[in-house]
Amino acid sequence: MRVLIINTTERQGGPAIAAYRLTEALKSHGIKAKMLVRKKTTEQVTTVAMEHSTTDRLTMLWERLSVMLHTPFHHNRIYAIDLGHSGGDITELPEFKQADVIHLHWINDGMLSLTAVEKIIASGKPIVWTLHDMWPFTGICHYAHDCDHYTEHCHNCPQLNSRKYHDMAFRVFERKATMLQGSHIQFVACSQWLGNMAANSRLLQGHRITCIPNTFSSNLFKPRKKQQAREDIGLPINKRLIIFSSHTFTDERKGYHYFREALKLIDKRHPEWRDKLGIVLIGKDITPSMYQDLPFNVYPLNYIADEKRIAEIYNAIDILAIPSLQDNLPNTVMEAMACGVPCIGFNVGGIPEMIDHLHNGYVAEYKNVSDFATGIHWLLTEGEYDILSREAARKAVNTYGENSVAMKYISIYNRMTGRNE
Numbered sequence: 001m002r003v004l005i006i007n008t009t010e011r012q013g014g015p016a017i018a019a020y021r022l023t024e025a026l027k028s029h030g031i032k033a034k035m036l037v038r039k040k041t042t043e044q045v046t047t048v049a050m051e052h053s054t055t056d057r058l059t060m061l062w063e064r065l066s067v068m069l070h071t072p073f074h075h076n077r078i079y080a081i082d083l084g085h086s087g088g089d090i091t092e093l094p095e096f097k098q099a100d101v102i103h104l105h106w107i108n109d110g111m112l113s114l115t116a117v118e119k120i121i122a123s124g125k126p127i128v129w130t131l132h133d134m135w136p137f138t139g140i141c142h143y144a145h146d147c148d149h150y151t152e153h154c155h156n157c158p159q160l161n162s163r164k165y166h167d168m169a170f171r172v173f174e175r176k177a178t179m180l181q182g183s184h185i186q187f188v189a190c191s192q193w194l195g196n197m198a199a200n201s202r203l204l205q206g207h208r209i210t211c212i213p214n215t216f217s218s219n220l221f222k223p224r225k226k227q228q229a230r231e232d233i234g235l236p237i238n239k240r241l242i243i244f245s246s247h248t249f250t251d252e253r254k255g256y257h258y259f260r261e262a263l264k265l266i267d268k269r270h271p272e273w274r275d276k277l278g279i280v281l282i283g284k285d286i287t288p289s290m291y292q293d294l295p296f297n298v299y300p301l302n303y304i305a306d307e308k309r310i311a312e313i314y315n316a317i318d319i320l321a322i323p324s325l326q327d328n329l330p331n332t333v334m335e336a337m338a339c340g341v342p343c344i345g346f347n348v349g350g351i352p353e354m355i356d357h358l359h360n361g362y363v364a365e366y367k368n369v370s371d372f373a374t375g376i377h378w379l380l381t382e383g384e385y386d387i388l389s390r391e392a393a394r395k396a397v398n399t400y401g402e403n404s405v406a407m408k409y410i411s412i413y414n415r416m417t418g419r420n421e
Contacts, residue, residue: 001413002032004099006090008111010037010047011305013247014331015106015132018190018214025215025406031413034095038111048095050088050111079109081140081159083172087113091123101413104129108142114172114179121183126416128409130188130212132328137201139169139176143253143326144197151200176203186412188212190329191350210412215405216334216396220311223340223393229316235299236278240380241317245282245332247303249290255323255346258369260294262323265373267295273380280317314339319379323372327351337361338396340389344375358383360391 003026007019019035023046026033033046040049087110090096102125107117120127133142139154141147147158150173156162157169164170180203187209189195195211198204230237246254267274277296284303291298304310314320320336322345329350333343337354343361345351346368355361362375362383379388398404413419 001101001410001417001419002034002099003101003103003413004034004036004095005103005105006036006107006112007105008038008107008109010035010039010041010044012041013106014328017307017331018132019105019130021215021217021402022405022409024217025402026409028402029406029410031406031410034099036090036093036095038109048093050090050093080142082108082135082142083140083168084108084114084117084175086110087116089116089119091116091119096120096123096125099125100417101126101128103127103409106132108135114175118179121179121185126413127183127185128188128412128416129185130190131194131198132190134194134197136176136187137198137203139171139173141169145326150203152202173203180204180207183207186210186416188409188412190214191353193350193353194328212405212408213400214329214331214334215400215402216331216338217307218338218397218401220307221314221335221338221396222311223389224312224315226316226318229312232312233316235280235316236297239276239278239297240319241278241280241299242319242321242376243280243282243313243317243336244321244323247284249281249283249285253325253327255325256290258323258325258346258367258372259321260291261369262321262373262376263294263296265369266377269373270377273377277380280313282313310335311339314341317341318385319344319376321345321372321376322351324349324351325367329354334396334400337392338400340393342379342383342385342388342392344372344379346372354395356391356395360388360395 005019005023007016009016023033023035035047036050038050040047102120134144135142138144138150141159144150149155154169154173155165157167185207187207189198189211190213192211195209198209227237244259249256274295279296279298281300286300314336320341320343322330322333327349333354336343343355345355346366347363348366352363355363357363362379364371364375
């Protein structure tokens, strides 16, 4: 069976990593899987780059400018919104014609337009669409936050500060409804949280929606000795280390502010930890101003794409903090747990599906800085760390292992192509 997996990027970002890992897992089970991306960044022979014309690039630029005009005082929202106008046609590519199944992942930011998706639907090929955020079933946003307009019809979009009912979100919602009408797409959510919201969207009424988690490389992400890992990276051996990682620290959805305030509260409650605790920060836009007021030693690292290096870092730290305000099924949690690292996060999104409270980590009350601080201290002192670590690794392998995830997708492919009849 030939499967074409489509994602905007090859390795950058959570959806890209998830799509790549699934491609590799499928290949190990005899599926002829290829990955189609906007720009190829590796030498992987089963990854194909899509050529974009000058018209495609101009359309993408126009789309970004349109969003800026609608959010003139909120430029941080430029990439929180996608209109689905820009992207190329892939139906004439040989990889598309040869494929038995078309598997869409994150296709925004100029990869596929809604018109391109319509052409894919019109081809009659079986389509699987893995949801990595809410965009496929909202008007224009990747995360709706407190807005539930998508359950009926997007309008008065809060991300546009719109006071118009028939605004841009309304029009794109209508466009998606027309596109999806009569289609037979199998939607897959990576978490029950996202699956439940997808099922409540008017756009996906009548469509099949199932939940299959992302996977990870069990050869790379597994427990190793902490002391050796710290020596290799250059982190202190005599401290307990907490890590916070975000591709973009300025993304409010990642909740860095809550983590920073929780650390200050720990210092206030437990000053004895000031010399015993260290903070590892990973991101591409870290500046000293982001951590200079923290009462603990901070070890900033640049954003890392190399998975082997990421696994080494996880094995060097004691706790992963993920104070996201909205998240699907974070790869960071999965990877850290696979390395035997207990995690702490808010009770939101897919995070409580991954972290079992007081069993392999700590789930704090949503946006509650005090509880987040309590959770960090509990993981450091009151929880039996060796047991927490062992249970975290067991949960990762049993729930997110390559074999289990690959077989669930293969079952879907077989059903959609009639191979299990």
